[in-house]
Amino acid sequence: MDGSGLPETRSTCPYCGVGCGVLLRPDGQGGLAVRGDPDHPANWGKLCSKGAALGETVGLGERLLAPQIAGQQVTWDHALGQVAARFSKTIAQHGPDSVAFYVSGQLLTEDYYVANKLMKGFIGSANIDTNSRLCMASSVAGHKRAFGTDTVPGTYEDLDEADLVVLVGSNLAWCHPVLYQRLLEARRQRGTRIIVIDPRRTASCDQADLHLALEPGSDVALFNHLLTRIYEGGALDKSYLRHVSGFDDALHAAYADDIAVTGLEPAAVAQFCAEWIRSERVVTVYSQGVNQSTSGSDKVNAILNCHLATGRIGKPGLGPLSVTGQPNAMGGREVGGLANMLACHLDLENADHRAAVRGFWGSGPLPMAPGRKAVDMFRAAEEGRIKALWIIHTNPAVSMPDADRVARAIANCDFTVVSDITASTDTARLADVLLPATAWAEKSGTVTNSDRTISRQRPVLPAPEGPRDDWAILADVGRRMGWAAAFDYTSPAEIFREHAALSAIAGRFGRDFDISGLSDLDDNAYDALPPTRWPVSQTKRGGRFFGDGGFFHRDGKARMLPLRWREPAARTDRRYPFRLNTGRIRDQWHTMTRTALSPRLSAHLAEPFVDLHPEDAARLDVAAADLVTLTSAHGSAILRARITDAQTPGQLFAPMHWTAEYAPKGRVDALVAGATDPVSGQPESKAAVVAAARFDAAWYAFAVSANQLAPRASYWARARTATGWRAELACTAPVANWEAEAREMFDLPDASLQMVEDAARGTARLAFHDGGRLRAALFVAPEPIAVMRAYLTGQIGEPGREVLTGRTAADRPDPGPVICACLNVGLNTILTAIESQGLISVDQIGAALGAGTNCGSCRPEIATLLAARSMREAAE
Incomplete structure (x- = not known):
């Protein structure tokens, strides 16, 4: 059965915060056919290279299929009993703040809701934080300071209608390719201009009208300068400023900053300010380059100050737009998954809000103060103040700053639980208890994207025996810890209804997040839920916020903040230049x-x-x-x-x-x-x-293998290929016997060997065959290896008789390194087409080869190839 007769299932891509809709069809062999959903408003059928390759990432080869304690398989009953007992004992002995959850934007909203309810409502601690702390916390803080709540004012449609789009600290072309292609379509249709503000020239600069390569961390000074020019140029919206407080102080602080700290040429700054001021419809898109900073919140508010001063917010084609990095970072914020938030955008430190949520949940007292945020959480684990830690669907031993220290903290914590779909992560290897969770394409629930659109994630593949849904794992632990009634859930639809009903309380407090209109969905309606932008209430549905004011501070006004540029925390010096x-x-x-x-x-x-x-x-x-x-x-x-x-x-x-x-x-x-x-x-x-x-190595090497390699070298990096594995290696220690070294690395003790070695030059080439087929090859030299890598990876499983040359025969083309991952088009294929067909534009290459015609994120690289050819021709 090839699966071609099965119906497609509508779901949502599990990668970035764009929240693209996908259509999934099982292939009948455990895999998936994937295409973009032409009816989803986030992507209208478009997918990036990662989304297009989703079908290659499912299967059971890397899956964790049974709970483990200390590396030994155990039953679910034993594992969850151990988790509940250890958390309960730790709380009894050391108090609720001795335990913590570190969760992830990979969780569905229903999973997130149960985790937050368990920690804040029943354990009674705010020690739950998420890897969204690493990408969106500064945006949350900026929104709350300016608007009174964490509200994204605009929608993706604003990109379609803007006259100017400013990308600040956002490589949209690579990190959110579908939105970037949407922006380029607006440019083609209506001449939208693009300005990129980023210390480095990225792929997003390919179509930019202006690139401001400012000094790292100096964004506040740039937008403060813009605010002064808005004032001097008469671009203030005095009518809108009636909805805003703090303008005078913000302007005074802006004048005190020095634009010179940006390192930008005055003419470029003047051009930026002039374009921003004269473009009524301006959207400022910002991401990690703004947020991931010790002045990230101030950067966000410096951007918001300019939009508030001009009234350019909450109307079609204008406003600030924070694009999120995680597929459900927004959903996690909605349920209060950050350590300083309460559910439904309510305030943890507001006694009335706490009382209302406590009454709804029927819980004990809620924490009155924020819990430990991510960095402090792992420091507390290192210092023994957090004694039981549950990490869910994230890999902080790699992704957290000071990652080695974080890894040591996890390893040394008294009791660490990790829920994931694989045991093969840096973090999972440090766990006391490993819990196998269901994966994307097996799970049912909802996610919320960067413009507040709630989409369904639907199961299309049967979950293997063993893994469980995250909400079910968390609820089971909650019941075992003594709160049976509060966690007696039977389905994600039931959890979603509770979440939606709780949001009605937020609505009664006058908050932004209210999806109470979805609280009466039955199971069938939940299953069929189309993409829906919140809020969904009796008074408002979807749309934009703040076009006519209506902010969420007590006085109904927005806040402009007085801000000053601050240097990054670490400064360069002679040791670290x-x-x-x-x-x-x-x-x-x-x-x-x-x-x-x-x-x-x-x-x-x-x-x-x-x-x-x-x-x-x-x-x-x-x-x-x-x-x-x-x-x-x-x-x-x-x-x-x-x-x-x-x-x-x-x-x-x-x-x-x-x-x-x-x-x-x-x-x-x-x-x-x-x-x-x-x-x-x-x-x-x-x-x-x-x-x-x-790095001065004694030798460098390139290897291909049908088996996963186990290198022994100072440096190695391996990657999967269609036929097995490839690896780059280098080492400071010489190797006396390359045959013995290679046989051990490839685990081929008996395979036949072809070998060419020049000990004087320090080179060796080895090829291992079994049954007349190439199983592995190794190329060694005293300098970085120059061989045709794409050709060599394709020789595994073939006769490979000429493999030791490292090059394809003249009559067999080598595609070269992949440039277009969507359609698997290599560098040499593109270069050959340019030369042989006289192609002179990216569009012509797309028409001839398909490269750049799907998500478009490889188009800047193709343009660079064309530019390099033109330069060579001019030099000749």
């Missing part, structure tokens, strides 16, 4: 637990890297493809050098995805300090300081 920016790449997601399962996604950038400017590379004596050691006061990493003038001298960029599973020395967050924003508690992940030096 480089500023390190961390972030995402196009085809990987967070710590790769899902995307690394896809060979297609791993083919684009297969190992961790660091981008550095040519001037810095020259000073360090680093050439392209050399390895570089980065060192900070907190840790170290070894990364592949990419030399590019997209970086400013003195600044580096490295992606945060790699883990001990795929590249033990590539864990970039081990370099980042745990400095946080004093308001939001969000870590500063964009401005670490590091030293850099070339």
Whole structure:
């Protein structure tokens, strides 16, 4: 059975906060066919490379299928009994604040709701925080300070109607590709202009009219300057300012800042201000470059100040838009999943709000003060103040700042529980108890995207025997801890109805989050729920907020805040002269637990890297493809050098995805300090300081294998391929016997061997065959390896007689490294088409090869190839 006759199921992509709709059809063999949902308002059928590859990331190969205690399989009854008993004992002996939950935007809203209710309502502690603290907490804080509640004012439709879109600290082209393509469509249709504000030149700059490469952390100074120009240029909306307080103080503070700290050319600043002021319909899109800062909340409010001063908020085509990184970061905020929030956007420190929620839940007293936010939570675990910790669907031993310290804290905590779908994460390996959870495509519930649209996530694959839904695991523990009635849930629909009913209380308090109109959905209506933007109440449904005021402070007014620029917490010095920016790449997601399962996604950038400017590379004596050691006061990493003038001298960029599973020395967050924003508690992940030096290896190697490799080297990075695995290796220690080393690494003690070795030059090439088929190959040299990697990965399982050349035969083309992951189009394929067909535009390449015609996030790279060809022709 191939599954082609089965109906498609509407669901939601589990990656970023865009919240794309997907149509899923089982293939009959445990996999999925995936396409974009043409009727979902977030994406209208579009998918990025990650969404398009979702079908390659399901299956049971990496799954945790039974509970484990101390590495031994146990029954669910035994595991949950142990969890409930240890948490209850810890609370009895040390109080409720001795326990904590660290949860995730990968949870569905129903899961999140039960976790928050259990911790805040019945355990009686606010020690529940989420990995959304690492991406959206500053936006939450900024919204609350300005609006009185965590309200996203606008919608995605504003991108369609804007005259100017400003991307601040947002590489939308790679991190939210579907929204970026929506923006480019608006540009084609109505000439929307684009300005990018980012210390580095990213793929989002490809179509930008202006790029402001400001100094890291100086966003407040730039938007303060804009506020002064708004005032001087007569662009204030004096009528709208009747809905706003604090303007005079905000303006006075803005004049006290010095635009020079941005490092920008005055002409570029003047152009930015002029365009912003004359464009009535302006949308400011911001993301991690704003939020992940010790002044992240102030950056958010500096942006909001400009929109409030001009009344450019809550109307079509204008306003601030925070784009979230997690698929359900918004849902987690709605249920109060952050340590400083109460459910339904109510205030934890408001006695009336606490009493209302307590009465609704029938719980004991709720905590009166915020709990421990993420960074402080793991420090408290390290210091023994948190003695029982439950981590759900996240990998803080990699993703948290000061990651080595966090890993030690988890390992040393008296009792750590991890719920996940796999045991193969850095965090899961540290757990006392592992609980197997159901995965995306097996779960039922809801998620909320960046523009407040609630979408259903529906099961399409049967869950394997063993894993359970997260809400069911949490509820079972709640019952075992003595709260049977409060956690007597039988379905996610029942939990959703309770959540919606609780939101009516928020509505009665005059808050923004009210979905009480959905509280009477029966199971069938819940199953059929279409994408629905909140609020959904008797008084308001969907739409925008604040077009005519109506803010949520007691006086009904917004607040403009007096703000001043502050330097990042860490400063460069002689020991650590480089500023390190961390972030995402196009085809990987967070710590790769899902995307690394896809060979297609791993083919684009297969190992961790660091981008550095040519001037810095020259000073360090680093050439392209050399390895570089980065060192900070907190840790170290070894990364592949990419030399590019997209970086400013003195600044580096490295992606945060790699883990001990795929590249033990590539864990970039081990370099980042745990400095946080004093308001939001969000870590500063964009401005670490590091030293850099070339990694001088005795040898470098490239390997391909049908089996998973087990390298022994100072540095290694492995990735899946369509036929097995590939790996890059380097080491400072020489190897005396390459045959013995390779046989152990590949676990091929008896395979036949072809080998060419030149001991004097330090080179070796080995190929292992079994049954006439290539099983593995290794290429060793004293410098970075130059071979055709895409060709070699495709030789596994083939006769591979010419594999030791490292190159394809002249009559067989090598596609080269993947550029378009959606359609699997390689670099050499594109270059050949450019030369042989005379292609001169990205669109022509798309028409000829398909590259860049799906999510479009590879179009900037294709444009760079065309530009390089033009430069060569001009030089000739």
